[in-house]
Amino acid sequence: MRYSGFQIFKQGLTGNSGWKPVWRDPTPKPEYDIIIIGGGGHGLATAHYLAKEHGLTNVAVLEKGYLGGGNVGRNTTIVRANYALPGNSEFYSHSLKLWEGLEGDLNYNVMHSQRGVINLFHSDGQRDYAARRGNAMINQGDDAILLDREGVRKHLPYLDFDNARFPIYGGLFHPRGGSARHDAVAWGLARAADSRGVDLIQNCEVTGIDIEGGRVTGVQTTRGAIRAKKVGIVVAGRSGQVAAMAGMRLPIESHILQAFVTEGLKPVIDHVVTFGMGHFYISQSDKGGLVFGGDLDFYASYAARGNLPMAEHVMEAAMALMPMIGKAQLLRSWGGIMDMTPDGSPIIDRTPIEGLYIDCGWCYGGFKAVPGSGFAFAHLIAQDRPHESATKYRLDRFRTGVGLMDEEGTGSQHNLH
Amino acid sequence: MRITCPYCGERDIREFTYRGHALAIARPAPDAGEAAWDDYLHLRDNPAGATQDLWHHGPCGAWVIVDRDTVTHEVAGSKAVAEVKR
Numbered sequence: 001m002r003y004s005g006f007q008i009f010k011q012g013l014t015g016n017s018g019w020k021p022v023w024r025d026p027t028p029k030p031e032y033d034i035i036i037i038g039g040g041g042h043g044l045a046t047a048h049y050l051a052k053e054h055g056l057t058n059v060a061v062l063e064k065g066y067l068g069g070g071n072v073g074r075n076t077t078i079v080r081a082n083y084a085l086p087g088n089s090e091f092y093s094h095s096l097k098l099w100e101g102l103e104g105d106l107n108y109n110v111m112h113s114q115r116g117v118i119n120l121f122h123s124d125g126q127r128d129y130a131a132r133r134g135n136a137m138i139n140q141g142d143d144a145i146l147l148d149r150e151g152v153r154k155h156l157p158y159l160d161f162d163n164a165r166f167p168i169y170g171g172l173f174h175p176r177g178g179s180a181r182h183d184a185v186a187w188g189l190a191r192a193a194d195s196r197g198v199d200l201i202q203n204c205e206v207t208g209i210d211i212e213g214g215r216v217t218g219v220q221t222t223r224g225a226i227r228a229k230k231v232g233i234v235v236a237g238r239s240g241q242v243a244a245m246a247g248m249r250l251p252i253e254s255h256i257l258q259a260f261v262t263e264g265l266k267p268v269i270d271h272v273v274t275f276g277m278g279h280f281y282i283s284q285s286d287k288g289g290l291v292f293g294g295d296l297d298f299y300a301s302y303a304a305r306g307n308l309p310m311a312e313h314v315m316e317a318a319m320a321l322m323p324m325i326g327k328a329q330l331l332r333s334w335g336g337i338m339d340m341t342p343d344g345s346p347i348i349d350r351t352p353i354e355g356l357y358i359d360c361g362w363c364y365g366g367f368k369a370v371p372g373s374g375f376a377f378a379h380l381i382a383q384d385r386p387h388e389s390a391t392k393y394r395l396d397r398f399r400t401g402v403g404l405m406d407e408e409g410t411g412s413q414h415n416l417h
Numbered sequence: 418m419r420i421t422c423p424y425c426g427e428r429d430i431r432e433f434t435y436r437g438h439a440l441a442i443a444r445p446a447p448d449a450g451e452a453a454w455d456d457y458l459h460l461r462d463n464p465a466g467a468t469q470d471l472w473h474h475g476p477c478g479a480w481v482i483v484d485r486d487t488v489t490h491e492v493a494g495s496k497a498v499a500e501v502k503r
Contacts, residue, residue: 300435
């Protein structure tokens with residue numbers, strides 16, 4: 001069924017009896033051309049673009065739990081293209097353009113809202129860097145506006161501008177940045193892929209990867225063996241475990257990143273706002289909850305929940321920046337499991353095994369990359385060469401030292417990002 | 418999460434700095450070759466479950482190997498690097 005205003009009207013008049021499940025629940029076939037391991041945002045986007053851009057529909061997505069039950073449902077829903085380094089710049093720029101057409105493409109309301117991202121700065125040095133990054137964004141063809149203190153005040157009058165320790169000097173405004181409804185992104189992509197014939201197979205955990213003579217031949221799963229000519233691993237959060245089934249070790253350490261949401265409030269924060277002197281970024285969901293997050297807890301973890309020191313840091317940063325939210329009550333917190341690479345940038349590449357591809361290492365930036373990553377990974381799998389937006393996301397860059405993308409400038413080493 | 422420093426006893430996690438998997442104490446020889454150094458610097462087993470981390474205890478300066486579970490955050494034990502690597 002194609003969704004439209006007319007359908008809502010019609011269904012409203014007929015007791016809403018016409019809405020049907022939007023994807024099938026197929027039994028796995030014995031063989032597919034392509035298997036995608038992982039039914040999260042990136043895996044579903046890969047399946048969607050394989051079908052749409054390359055006409056490849058003999059494809060299965062294998063998900064050990066339920067579709068969209070991993071990190072695509074455990075993030076702070078921010079969408080932006082404000083990177084400075086070649087490699088990242090063109091990739092996220094492309095991804096944002098895909099976001100801008102995503103709802104029409106999927107015929108699904110993913111609630112993509114370009115409400116603007118404002119990265120605040122609190123010193124002359126930070127202002128210089130913001131200007132440089134803004135120029136890099138403009139050179140890439142994206143939008144960036146350097147706001148002075150009064151410029152920020154027009155957008156965000158509620159901030160503590162004269163905070164004794166961290167006065168606000170200005171901000172880098174990225175008007176096309178914003179947020180989207182995270183679950184809807186997964187559901188819309190799943191529906192689109194399914195409608196083109198992709199099999200989305202849930203509760204199907206991959207337990208082994210079959211390799212013969214250096215070539216992948218299929219996978220073992222909790223629902224039986226499935227043969228495939230090509231296999232894509234896109235399981236950020238569990239990349240190490242799945243890659244180990246193919247005898248690979250990855251340059252990845254899994255870390256926990258916490259996020260928080262308050263009770264629903266009336267509209268108060270119109271943008272996505274980031275604090276420059278501590279880890280705190282915030283937006284308000286359409287339900288009214290203030291959604292905000294902080295930095296990694298900084299120890300290897302798969303717990304999907306964090307410890308209190310980082311929660312305390314985030315709350316302190318929130319109070320330093322916008323004391324007005326101090327009386328909001330926290331509803332819940334959660335943790336996403338981050339594939340952290342040494343340089344803080346992702347990997348979309350072939351593996352040493354013929355027919356086996358990997359898309360991983362999204363660190364704490366995977367949500368905004370969903371369409372871009374799916375598009376580039378589908379291109380790589382279908383055509384055996386990287387898409388022009390993702391040529392630098394090589395698996396071997398750490399070994400060779402060539403093409404490292406250390407966006408934060410902290411060094412290409414584990415535990416620095 | 419609380420960690421036991423072999424010298425100071427059980428302490429708040431905020432006193433410690435995480436320095437990655439405990440393989441960091443098995444530094445390869447300078448001429449061990451590219452593969453050994455890539456392995457040491459970048460590649461990780463990254464287990465979901467029992468692991469060994471290296472932590473630095475700021476107040477006393479000790480390097481501590483911690484047996485920890487990455488799924489439950491349970492800390493099973495710890496020992497000083499100085500005891501392991503003489």
